[in-house]
Amino acid sequence: MAEFLAICEYLSVTPKDFFDNDNPNPPLVRDTIDKLKTLPENDLLLILTMINRLQSK
Known part of the structure; x- marks a missing residue:
């Protein structure tokens, strides 16, 4: 295991x-x-929007 x-x-x-x-x-x-984890909610929502856009390509 080590x-x-x-x-x-x-x-x-x-x-x-x-x-x-x-x-x-x-x-x-x-x-x-x-x-x-350190970002405020509005920044997290912005990043989530960008991720969703990138995944839809």
Whole structure:
């Protein structure tokens, strides 16, 4: 188990991220989420609008 945790640390991913096949870039997603948590609601709504627009292409 120690070796697995060392691999996760080396890759900058959590054990959960390691097994998440739907997330192609866990460190970037985690960093983005951490920063989103600090934003006020109106900024979050703006970002959500942009994400929805990008996904509809």
